[in-house]
Amino acid sequence: MSVLDTGGQYCHLIARRVRELGIYANVLPCDTPPERLAKCRALIISGGPASVYAPGSPLLHPGTLALGIPLLGICYGQQIIAHQLDGHVEPGTKGEYGLAHLDLSPSPLFAGLAGRQQVWMSHRDQVDRLPSGFRLLGSTDTCPIAAIGDDARRIYGLQFHPEVVQTLGGRQILENFVFAIASCVRDWEPAHQLPVVEEQIRAMAGDRSVFFFASGGVDSTVAYTVCLRALGPERVHATYVDTGLMREGETEFVRGVFESLAKGSFTVADARQEFLGQLATARDPEAKRLIIGEEFVAVQQRILESGHYLDGDWILGQGTIYPDTIESGGTKQADLIKTHHNRVAGIQKLMEQNRLVEPLREFYKDEVRQLGRALGLPDALLDRHPFPGPGLAIRCLCHGEHAKLEKTEDGWLMPVRTVGVQGDSRTYRAVLVIGEPDHALATEIANRDARVNRVVACLASHAPVGDLQVFPSNLSEQRLETLRQADALVRRLSDESGYDRTIWQFPVVLIPAGTPERPDSIVLRPIDSVDGMTATATAIPSGLASEMTEALLALPGIAAVFLDLTHKPPGTIEWE
Numbered sequence: 001m002s003v004l005d006t007g008g009q010y011c012h013l014i015a016r017r018v019r020e021l022g023i024y025a026n027v028l029p030c031d032t033p034p035e036r037l038a039k040c041r042a043l044i045i046s047g048g049p050a051s052v053y054a055p056g057s058p059l060l061h062p063g064t065l066a067l068g069i070p071l072l073g074i075c076y077g078q079q080i081i082a083h084q085l086d087g088h089v090e091p092g093t094k095g096e097y098g099l100a101h102l103d104l105s106p107s108p109l110f111a112g113l114a115g116r117q118q119v120w121m122s123h124r125d126q127v128d129r130l131p132s133g134f135r136l137l138g139s140t141d142t143c144p145i146a147a148i149g150d151d152a153r154r155i156y157g158l159q160f161h162p163e164v165v166q167t168l169g170g171r172q173i174l175e176n177f178v179f180a181i182a183s184c185v186r187d188w189e190p191a192h193q194l195p196v197v198e199e200q201i202r203a204m205a206g207d208r209s210v211f212f213f214a215s216g217g218v219d220s221t222v223a224y225t226v227c228l229r230a231l232g233p234e235r236v237h238a239t240y241v242d243t244g245l246m247r248e249g250e251t252e253f254v255r256g257v258f259e260s261l262a263k264g265s266f267t268v269a270d271a272r273q274e275f276l277g278q279l280a281t282a283r284d285p286e287a288k289r290l291i292i293g294e295e296f297v298a299v300q301q302r303i304l305e306s307g308h309y310l311d312g313d314w315i316l317g318q319g320t321i322y323p324d325t326i327e328s329g330g331t332k333q334a335d336l337i338k339t340h341h342n343r344v345a346g347i348q349k350l351m352e353q354n355r356l357v358e359p360l361r362e363f364y365k366d367e368v369r370q371l372g373r374a375l376g377l378p379d380a381l382l383d384r385h386p387f388p389g390p391g392l393a394i395r396c397l398c399h400g401e402h403a404k405l406e407k408t409e410d411g412w413l414m415p416v417r418t419v420g421v422q423g424d425s426r427t428y429r430a431v432l433v434i435g436e437p438d439h440a441l442a443t444e445i446a447n448r449d450a451r452v453n454r455v456v457a458c459l460a461s462h463a464p465v466g467d468l469q470v471f472p473s474n475l476s477e478q479r480l481e482t483l484r485q486a487d488a489l490v491r492r493l494s495d496e497s498g499y500d501r502t503i504w505q506f507p508v509v510l511i512p513a514g515t516p517e518r519p520d521s522i523v524l525r526p527i528d529s530v531d532g533m534t535a536t537a538t539a540i541p542s543g544l545a546s547e548m549t550e551a552l553l554a555l556p557g558i559a560a561v562f563l564d565l566t567h568k569p570p571g572t573i574e575w576e
Contacts, residue, residue, distance in 0.1 A: 045077030
């Protein structure tokens with residue numbers, strides 16, 4: 001099966017979901033010539049950020065819709081089907097991002113599902129006239145044509161996203177399409193790919209050895225371990241770069257893990273002054289990511305030059321996985337959601353020189369954990385929450401000027417800008433503060449208020465929210481240490497209560513909003529997810545929340561504690 005890429009951030013997630021069903025799926029450009037697709041058992045068209053009626057928008061190659069192959073269009077994919085047949089797509093008056101409820105009609109695509117389903121929307125435009133031969137299969141309150149189908153041609157379209165976990169019947173829909181409609185046969189199991197990955201490593205390395213700059217996270221550790229297995233410990237070495245942007249106790253933890261894997265093949269490089277010096281005046285989120293990426297390359301170059309790693313006998317290994325490349329615009333049509341530190345210019349140059357091996361670039365986080373278990377790595381490592389490569393730098397927000405919060409009908413508009421993803425495009429918008437945690441209200445506000453892509457609730461504060469101010473701020477060592485203390489406190493309480501084992505990730509964010517005496521505040525961002533491509537903001541048990549807020553407000557310089565109520569989309573998991 002092939003997924004045709006129109007630039008959607010969920011393109012590879014669709015392929016991942018199909019693989020989860022035991023069917024191998026690859027990703028191809030949407031304009032792939034029909035002759036290359038003729039042997040596919042089925043095709044799925046991804047969502048995307050474009051408008052089908054705009055010049056230069058991604059479209060299918062002429063003839064693809066006439067192949068006679070079962071076809072499912074998702075979001076923009078449904079709009080392509082309508083546009084390239086004889087239906088019609090209209091510009092949306094407002095975007096729709098988040099949960100909706102679908103009223104559906106009987107169809108082979110919806111077999112086994114009740115007549116009303118929770119689905120996940122992320123779109124602007126929508127179909128307003130069906131193509132000939134199609135019938136209406138589903139509607140929502142705000143999208144009259146949310147599902148269409150032509151049973152005779154086995155072509156179907158969905159305005160919503162069945163591949164995300166928030167569409168509760170999404171797996172059943174994909175199963176119906178893959179097995180009942182397309183008659184596919186199971187042929188994929190991630191752990192069975194280890195021999196293939198090892199052979200790819202050996203082919204890429206040749207006679208060369210592999211050098212890793214390891215983070216100690218799941219991805220880099222699994223990548224390092226599979227390279228050890230493929231090449232042997234004498235040909236694989238890892239250095240951990242202490243950037244000064246890490247969590248409390250992280251360096252000691254990483255040292256213990258890697259020494260246990262291959263004693264003597266691991267070193268720690270102290271680069272705290274280099275990173276903190278370069279970041280001292282950086283405030284823009286993208287600028288921070290680029291500085292970190294380029295500084296990694298500079299430090300890497302210094303380390304490589306200090307040894308024998310530049311003599312042609314070594315190549316660089318990385319634990320890059322699918323979302324890292326997708327959200328950096330890694331697909332042909334994809335919008336840039338964030339610049340990943342593994343995809344800056346220096347790394348691209350290494351790729352061009354054929355000096356980079358990324359064993360996990362075709363896998364998602366949950367698949368990487370499966371590979372790790374097959375390699376015999378302990379659950380204590382594999383079950384760690386994800387942590388971003390740029391470290392605490394992208395959880396310590398900065399601001400350029402003094403500003404006050406603005407009262408709105410929904411709450412208080414805070415001019416702290418965070419990154420989001422709306423309609424497959426990146427957005428940097430303000431934060432809205434509401435009084436009580438209400439995830440449904442947060443979703444509704446983010447959908448209708450174009451000024452915001454993130455909504456938070458104030459859990460506790462030393463001053464009324466309306467009296468808080470946003471202060472000019474930099475990425476100082478003092479602010480990083482405050483964040484490090486807050487993060488350690490939250491992690492300890494989450495671990496002791498068992499709460500951390502019920503969620504996927506728990507970022508703790510420092511924002512420059514407070515009072516002159518206490519100029520910063522903490523945002524708690526617990527989320528649930530499967531692979532990070534979508535995420536659901538989760539509640540914190542009231543007793544634990546009270547304990548956390550009381551302890552956080554006792555930290556010097558902290559004015560308030562907020563809870564992020566924003567799902568992904570419209571807000572990314574990290575704030576920058």
